[in-house]
Amino acid sequence: MKISGAKIVVETLIEQGCDTVFGYPGGQVINLFDELWLCRDRINHVLAAHEQGASHAADGYARATGKVGVVIATSGPGATNIVTGIATAFLDSVPMVAITGNVPCDLIGRDSFQEVDIVGITMPVTKHNFIVKDVAELADTLRTAFRIAKSGRPGPVLVDIPKDVQVALCEFTPNAQPVIPYPLTFAHEDKLAQAAELINSCERPYIYFGGGVISGKASAEVIALADKIDSPVGCSLMGLSAVPSDNPRFLGMQGMHGHYASSIAEDEADLVITLGARFSDRATGNKQRFAKNFKLIHIDIDGAELHKNIPANLAIQGDIRDALERLTAMVEEKKHPEWSARIEELKAEEIRRTENALSSTAEKDCGNCAAPCDKSGIPAKDRLNPYTIIDIISSHADENTVVATDVGQHQMWAAQRYPLKKPRTFLTSGGLGTMGYGMGAAIGAAVATGRRTLLFTGDGSFGMNLNELATAVSQKLPLVVVIMNNGVLGMVRQWQTLFFNKHYSNTTLDRKTDFVKLAEAFGAKGTRVSTAEELEKAAAEAFSYNGTFVIDCVVDCDEFVLPMLPPGGSVDNIITEIK
Amino acid sequence: MDQYVLGVIVSNIAGVLSRVSGMFTRRGFNIDSLTVGETESSGFSRITIAFHGDDDIKERILQQLRKLHDVKEVEVLNKHETVIRELLLIKIRNSAGSRQDIMTAVEIFRSKIVDYSPSSLTCELTGESSKIDAFIELLKPYGIMEMCRTGIVAIERGDNCLKTK
Ligand SMILES: Cc1ncc(C[n+]2csc(CCOP(=O)(O)OP(=O)(O)O)c2C)c(N)n1
Numbered sequence: 001m002k003i004s005g006a007k008i009v010v011e012t013l014i015e016q017g018c019d020t021v022f023g024y025p026g027g028q029v030i031n032l033f034d035e036l037w038l039c040r041d042r043i044n045h046v047l048a049a050h051e052q053g054a055s056h057a058a059d060g061y062a063r064a065t066g067k068v069g070v071v072i073a074t075s076g077p078g079a080t081n082i083v084t085g086i087a088t089a090f091l092d093s094v095p096m097v098a099i100t101g102n103v104p105c106d107l108i109g110r111d112s113f114q115e116v117d118i119v120g121i122t123m124p125v126t127k128h129n130f131i132v133k134d135v136a137e138l139a140d141t142l143r144t145a146f147r148i149a150k151s152g153r154p155g156p157v158l159v160d161i162p163k164d165v166q167v168a169l170c171e172f173t174p175n176a177q178p179v180i181p182y183p184l185t186f187a188h189e190d191k192l193a194q195a196a197e198l199i200n201s202c203e204r205p206y207i208y209f210g211g212g213v214i215s216g217k218a219s220a221e222v223i224a225l226a227d228k229i230d231s232p233v234g235c236s237l238m239g240l241s242a243v244p245s246d247n248p249r250f251l252g253m254q255g256m257h258g259h260y261a262s263s264i265a266e267d268e269a270d271l272v273i274t275l276g277a278r279f280s281d282r283a284t285g286n287k288q289r290f291a292k293n294f295k296l297i298h299i300d301i302d303g304a305e306l307h308k309n310i311p312a313n314l315a316i317q318g319d320i321r322d323a324l325e326r327l328t329a330m331v332e333e334k335k336h337p338e339w340s341a342r343i344e345e346l347k348a349e350e351i352r353r354t355e356n357a358l359s360s361t362a363e364k365d366c367g368n369c370a371a372p373c374d375k376s377g378i379p380a381k382d383r384l385n386p387y388t389i390i391d392i393i394s395s396h397a398d399e400n401t402v403v404a405t406d407v408g409q410h411q412m413w414a415a416q417r418y419p420l421k422k423p424r425t426f427l428t429s430g431g432l433g434t435m436g437y438g439m440g441a442a443i444g445a446a447v448a449t450g451r452r453t454l455l456f457t458g459d460g461s462f463g464m465n466l467n468e469l470a471t472a473v474s475q476k477l478p479l480v481v482v483i484m485n486n487g488v489l490g491m492v493r494q495w496q497t498l499f500f501n502k503h504y505s506n507t508t509l510d511r512k513t514d515f516v517k518l519a520e521a522f523g524a525k526g527t528r529v530s531t532a533e534e535l536e537k538a539a540a541e542a543f544s545y546n547g548t549f550v551i552d553c554v555v556d557c558d559e560f561v562l563p564m565l566p567p568g569g570s571v572d573n574i575i576t577e578i579k
Numbered sequence: 580m581d582q583y584v585l586g587v588i589v590s591n592i593a594g595v596l597s598r599v600s601g602m603f604t605r606r607g608f609n610i611d612s613l614t615v616g617e618t619e620s621s622g623f624s625r626i627t628i629a630f631h632g633d634d635d636i637k638e639r640i641l642q643q644l645r646k647l648h649d650v651k652e653v654e655v656l657n658k659h660e661t662v663i664r665e666l667l668l669i670k671i672r673n674s675a676g677s678r679q680d681i682m683t684a685v686e687i688f689r690s691k692i693v694d695y696s697p698s699s700l701t702c703e704l705t706g707e708s709s710k711i712d713a714f715i716e717l718l719k720p721y722g723i724m725e726m727c728r729t730g731i732v733a734i735e736r737g738d739n740c741l742k743t744k
């Protein structure tokens with residue numbers, strides 16, 4: 001029997017194992033939405049407040065589950081609104097299929113109403129994209145899109161479907177199974193043998209991993225190698241959650257705002273084994289200085305990452321999990337007592353520095369600051385420190401709670417401090433650094449997991465997509481939204497403090513937004529807290545509330561994210577204190 | 580910096596040229612010349628790309644090209660075992676004083692006159708790029724009115740073929 005292109009899309013999505021899609025309707029997808037309505041018992045559509053929110057939700061759904069996230073938008077402005085979401089997913093290697101409607105084929109190229117060349121626009125930010133002009137190719141094109149999205153290094157794929165293709169009729173036979181990924185590349189045996197040799201002869205090994213360990217499901221294998229060769233482990237922002245943060249070998253995140261111990265340990269190592277990470281400039285700082293002291297083994301599924309940013313002494317293309325299993329079998333079991341002692345020293349030093357920083361912020365008085373952070377009358381020792389906020393909130397969550405963040409200081413504080421236990425529980429926009437990512441991502445994760453989900457956001461970032469509170473409320477999602485409200489675009493302000501003579505150009509948010517009333521206006525609940533005691537109470541309430549709960553936390557506008565490798569700098573000029 | 584010549588087999592579908600050339604622009608790789616045309620099989624086109632760079636840039640370009648879904652085969656062609664050709668069409672001012680000199684150049688370079696008018700002469704020349712450069716250099720003094728070069732096409736000598744498996 002012949003069915004419409006629109007129905008083929010929905011049937012193919014279901015065939016591919018997709019249970020939920022995120023989107024927003026419009027003229028050029030109205031046929032598709034009609035089919036979604038007819039099939040509402042078999043596939044769930046979550047209506048966002050803005051297509052950008054829908055695209056981040058599809059991303060959050062994908063990061064929380066490892067499945068392909070799907071977003072649907074209409075042509076023109078609907079399509080351009082998802083571009084930021086697609087780029088966010090692209091830079092963090094998130095599997096996503098974006099479906100856009102377009103004007104009928106005979107109107108393409110004529111600047112028709114709501115026509116944009118979304119295939120052209122998204123070419124540089126997708127793994128691949130398609131425009132389908134023949135309904136007979138629709139089902140297979142969508143299948144290929146899923147296949148590309150989840151193969152090798154995952155990423156977003158866009159499929160643009162003109163309206164007449166959605167209307168046209170065609171035979172359709174569902175496949176029994178979702179498409180399987182393209183065959184993986186596996187590491188060459190002799191390369192692994194060379195790696196084993198380097199590892200066997202080194203004295204101060206250090207394992208540095210990125211998000212590839214999460215998408216490559218290699219957490220256990222990383223630890224197994226580390227245990228066998230007696231190596232400390234650190235990661236990039238994207239690697240967070242792959243290894244439990246309380247694992248004694250784990251030194252934390254590296255990079256611009258990475259942990260002290262991991263940054264120094266890496267620099268003192270004689271061999272760094274890098275797994276599924278791309279050495280972004282935010283992770284390395286000055287590239288010439290970065291890899292000066294150690295030899296580098298780099299393993300990645302994407303051959304194009306090898307030697308791209310940092311040349312490796314030994315570069316190996318292949319699936320991480322397989323490579324690690326085989327490599328671990330090849331290496332000798334080792335102990336490095338001196339190195340281990342040095343690592344313990346660094347860990348102790350890190351704790352000491354953090355405690356110092358915590359007590360010095362409590363004493364700080366911000367006198368003539370213009371930001372409306374409202375702490376008059378609150379004794380310094382009772383004020384909310386960012387780490388305290390994270391500690392209190394995390395004590396109410398459990399190891400399966402997914403934590404999303406926005407972008408800014410709050411993001412880095414969460415990355416540094418939040419105790420993560422399981423892969424796929426930390427969702428953050430690393431590569432693109434997209435403010436406004438958090439609300440959508442948290443919604444996507446909450447829908448995917450059916451569990452209470454946490455968002456750490458900033459007053460600036462929240463302002464970008466807070467309209468998605470409407471989505472969270474209408475979907476009855478148990479979100480806990482923690483706003484670290486410092487009254488400023490804190491991360492930019494920090495740079496202005498350090499590098500621009502405290503010229504606070506356009507970073508002081510002189511806004512009169514009442515986030516509690518705002519939450520209530522959206523049908524959520526909200527409360528504002530200024531002390532640890534108040535936060536404790538609010539958190540208890542939020543975590544037992546059956547719905548979306550906003551906690552507006554007052555934070556000092558002059559809290560800094562430390563340590564900091566200045567942009568283009570290195571561990572030699574690491575900033576650990578700001579006066 | 581050396582010049583490299585790449586043979587690239589791509590799916591013969593709309594947009595593939597933008598994908599390939601877009602990758603070069605986006606990643607800041609410079610192209611000396613890029614040509615595209617049909618192959619022996621209708622499903623595929625062949626792109627020949629010449630660029631200058633070091634070994635590191637060459638490797639990065641190869642890796643990035645291999646990541647493109649529509650790119651089916653990429654190879655660096657060994658210049659010593661490859662026939663490389665470019666076509667030039669050049670229009671020169673025709674005057675009684677220079678005509679004989681131009682004719683001599685045409686003959687020596689085995690070029691061909693493909694159009695003739697009282698005031699202009701159009702020549703065609705095929706060869707390696709260096710030969711074409713020399714020819715153009717020689718004709719400059721007589722007044723080049725217009726010219727166009729195709730960019731290079733290249734094919735390996737002997738039985739070696741750049742084919743999708
Ligand atoms: C969409 C977008 N615009 C601008 C920026 C640049 N930027 C990075 S952090 C930041 C400030 C974020 O402010 P806020 O959300 O309040 O977080 P805070 O740093 O204060 O914790 C800005 C403007 C960005 N990352 N993303």
Ligand SMILES: [Mg+2]
Nearest residue numbers: 458459488490
């Ligand atoms: Mg802020």
